[in-house]
Amino acid sequence: MQYLDNVIFLILLIAGFGLFGKSLLKIYRNIRLGREINRSDRKSERWETMARVAMGQSRMSARPVAGILHLFVYVGFVIINIELIEIIVDGIFGTHRFLATIFGHTFYNFFTATLEVLALLVIVGVVLFFIRRNFYGVKRLTMKELFGWPKNDANWILIIEFALMMAFFTMNSSDFILQQRGVLAAHGSFPISEMTLVPFLEIFSFDNIFLEIVERGAWWFHFIGILFFMNYLYYSKHLHIILAFPSTWYANLDLYGKFNNLESVTKEIKLMMDPNADPYAAPAEGAEEAPSKFGAEDVFDLNQVQLLNAYSCTECGRCTSVCPANVTGKKLSPRAILMKTRDRLEEVGRNIDKNGKFEDDGKKLLNDYISKEELWACTTCNACTQACPILLDPLSIIFEMRRFLVMEQSAAPQELNLMMTNVENNAAPWQYNQADRLNWAKD
Amino acid sequence: MDFTIKTMADYAAEGKSPEVLFWVGCAGSFDDRAKKITKAFCKILNKIGVEFAVLGQEESCTGDPAKRAGNEFVFQMMAMTNIEVLNAYEVKKIVTACPHCFNTLKNEYPSLGGNYEVIHHTQFLKELMNEGRLKIEGGSFKGKKITFHDPCYLGRANDEYEAPRMLLEKLDAELVEMKRCKTNGLCCGAGGAQMFKEPEKGKKDINVERTEEALSFEPKIIATGCPFCNTMLTDGVKHFNKNHEVEVKDIVELLAEAEDL
Numbered sequence: 001m002q003y004l005d006n007v008i009f010l011i012l013l014i015a016g017f018g019l020f021g022k023s024l025l026k027i028y029r030n031i032r033l034g035r036e037i038n039r040s041d042r043k044s045e046r047w048e049t050m051a052r053v054a055m056g057q058s059r060m061s062a063r064p065v066a067g068i069l070h071l072f073v074y075v076g077f078v079i080i081n082i083e084l085i086e087i088i089v090d091g092i093f094g095t096h097r098f099l100a101t102i103f104g105h106t107f108y109n110f111f112t113a114t115l116e117v118l119a120l121l122v123i124v125g126v127v128l129f130f131i132r133r134n135f136y137g138v139k140r141l142t143m144k145e146l147f148g149w150p151k152n153d154a155n156w157i158l159i160i161e162f163a164l165m166m167a168f169f170t171m172n173s174s175d176f177i178l179q180q181r182g183v184l185a186a187h188g189s190f191p192i193s194e195m196t197l198v199p200f201l202e203i204f205s206f207d208n209i210f211l212e213i214v215e216r217g218a219w220w221f222h223f224i225g226i227l228f229f230m231n232y233l234y235y236s237k238h239l240h241i242i243l244a245f246p247s248t249w250y251a252n253l254d255l256y257g258k259f260n261n262l263e264s265v266t267k268e269i270k271l272m273m274d275p276n277a278d279p280y281a282a283p284a285e286g287a288e289e290a291p292s293k294f295g296a297e298d299v300f301d302l303n304q305v306q307l308l309n310a311y312s313c314t315e316c317g318r319c320t321s322v323c324p325a326n327v328t329g330k331k332l333s334p335r336a337i338l339m340k341t342r343d344r345l346e347e348v349g350r351n352i353d354k355n356g357k358f359e360d361d362g363k364k365l366l367n368d369y370i371s372k373e374e375l376w377a378c379t380t381c382n383a384c385t386q387a388c389p390i391l392l393d394p395l396s397i398i399f400e401m402r403r404f405l406v407m408e409q410s411a412a413p414q415e416l417n418l419m420m421t422n423v424e425n426n427a428a429p430w431q432y433n434q435a436d437r438l439n440w441a442k443d
Numbered sequence: 444m445d446f447t448i449k450t451m452a453d454y455a456a457e458g459k460s461p462e463v464l465f466w467v468g469c470a471g472s473f474d475d476r477a478k479k480i481t482k483a484f485c486k487i488l489n490k491i492g493v494e495f496a497v498l499g500q501e502e503s504c505t506g507d508p509a510k511r512a513g514n515e516f517v518f519q520m521m522a523m524t525n526i527e528v529l530n531a532y533e534v535k536k537i538v539t540a541c542p543h544c545f546n547t548l549k550n551e552y553p554s555l556g557g558n559y560e561v562i563h564h565t566q567f568l569k570e571l572m573n574e575g576r577l578k579i580e581g582g583s584f585k586g587k588k589i590t591f592h593d594p595c596y597l598g599r600a601n602d603e604y605e606a607p608r609m610l611l612e613k614l615d616a617e618l619v620e621m622k623r624c625k626t627n628g629l630c631c632g633a634g635g636a637q638m639f640k641e642p643e644k645g646k647k648d649i650n651v652e653r654t655e656e657a658l659s660f661e662p663k664i665i666a667t668g669c670p671f672c673n674t675m676l677t678d679g680v681k682h683f684n685k686n687h688e689v690e691v692k693d694i695v696e697l698l699a700e701a702e703d704l
Contacts, residue, residue: 257600329646
């Protein structure tokens with residue numbers, strides 16, 4: 001019976017990480033449903049971008065208030081996870097504050113004190129975020145597209161983080177009192193706990209056994225809470241804490257103005273313009289097959305980076321708040337484009353889970369999730385991509401879907417059809433004669 | 444025009460090649476308002492003796508609006524035709540007063556076989572100024588309030604924010620920045636082929652939103668660097684009945700005015 005704790009701990013640990021791994025594999029499988037895209041060029045630039053944008057948070061400063069609060073939570077989260085190593089070792093081997101033996105007295109004191117300060121900053125961050133999100137009325141955080149799960153999800157994240165930090169302080173405070181009483185060996189320094197919870201707990205003059213239960217309780221809560229939170233990520237927009245890294249690594253490094261040229265079209269046009277080409281020739285042996293589709297109608301037609309983007313979006317709405325179409329009241333919201341892409345991809349994933357492979361469900365990303373009206377409202381100005389703190393690219397999805405509408409369905413608005421006909425026939429978007437191009441010089 | 448505009452064909456006939464090809468663009472060729480921008484630019488180049496040519500009847504739409512509407516076929520057809528012409532004349536350097544042409548020629552033509560040095564007219568004028576070939580004195584603009592609207596396809600798409608501002612500073616005017624400027628700039632509403640269709644339903648039109656912001660600074664002039672922005676903001680100013688008080692002008696027009704051209 002002596003090792004019951006350790007066994008339970010180990011089982012929970014393995015189950016928690018196992019489940020999490022399973023979720024990650026599912027995400028990986030879903031992302032791979034998309035078209036392949038070569039984004040492993042310019043490696044050093046990619047590492048640099050990831051370090052600067054994802055680790056260095058370089059884009060968060062554009063909104064200073066949210067930026068600084070986010071920094072509190074981010075730095076706190078990253079460093080407090082070192083604590084997780086200690087929890088795991090202590091849990092498996094039944095030690096107490098294992099890192100103290102490795103770090104030595106002075107450094108361990110410094111370490112625990114730093115964690116306390118960071119934990120306090122995390123609490124400040126999440127409390128202010130909660131107020132800002134629910135009572136302050138920041139427009140991008142109270143828009144209609146967030147009603148329901150997205151809004152609740154955001155609040156749950158904040159509540160869980162708050163609870164985890166409180167458990168951390170409760171654990172430290174009871175530990176500190178027990179250390180003072182000589183029940184536990186003295187390890188660590190807890191300045192914040194000493195100032196806040198310790199005096200509060202002292203009022204009640206709890207006995208040692210009660211405090212030990214509190215300390216262990218908070219420890220277990222903290223541990224199980226972390227496992228829970230980790231597994232919650234899969235269902236949450238909070239996946240960005242992991243996927244921001246690959247998303248920034250695989251980000252588009254070209255200038256915003258450069259849209260890709262479809263190679264399959266280039267081949268066709270070259271053939272068309274080549275006077276020696278035989279239009280009836282059979283394709284050469286081993287020639288690549290023409291792509292089944294131009295543009296994107298469903299998630300399968302998007303590329304893997306676009307699908308990764310959909311999972312990485314944390315729905316902060318910076319993109320939508322700068323979108324000229326959205327700020328003037330049109331239906332388009334770049335954030336909603338990513339959210340809907342993820343919703344559809346998840347639906348496809350569930351379909352595969354159920355049937356073993358994707359069975360046609362009569363739905364598509366286009367029309368069933370994203371309407372033409374949204375797609376046609378985009379001015380391709382790139383304000384959304386410029387605003388995204390983790391370099392996601394909702395515009396590329398809009399663009400691919402427009403390509404599908406125009407090249408597969410001929411479903412452009414009538415005025416655009418006119419414009420395109422003019423370009424094709426008169427070499428200008430208006431119906432002027434190409435021979436009149438230099439008339440201005442004669443005026 | 445009181446001087447002759449030469450074409451690439453003219454130069455080729457003389458066995459010469461110009462310093463730079465001026466890509467006029469569809470708006471610059473056909474739109475009555477944009478034609479004034481085209482002429483102003485030509486006057487400046489002519490005055491300082493830059494040897495330039497246009498393609499004239501051999502120029503076609505770059506394909507930008509078709510591409511952004513999603514029609515890759517029409518885009519590439521235009522692009523390939525243009526590239527054949529440009530390569531036949533062995534064009535090295537292209538300047539254009541339209542950020543959409545600029546972006547497409549610069550970023551999307553290379554992978555189709557069209558590699559040129561492509562610059563926006565504000566960049567070219569800045570270059571000429573740095574070389575000492577262009578001198579601007581801004582007498583008539585002294586102290587006038589000017590605000591500059593960043594074209595998306597020059598600014599955000601191609602990271603050029605400084606060239607237009609540097610030219611405006613030479614006018615000795617009082618340059619005021621809108622809150623949404625540079626990387627935070629707001630689109631005029633014309634990009635992505637929106638110029639050619641009615642906007643989707645909303646609370647207001649994008650050009651009205653943008654003009655409202657510009658007018659809130661009570662400028663004398665709203666400066667632009669794009670024929671489409673120019674049209675959108677001109678319409679916006681008319682919407683607010685301010686067209687007798689506020690002018691919408693391309694930077695090159697302001698420079699030509701300062702030089703009394």
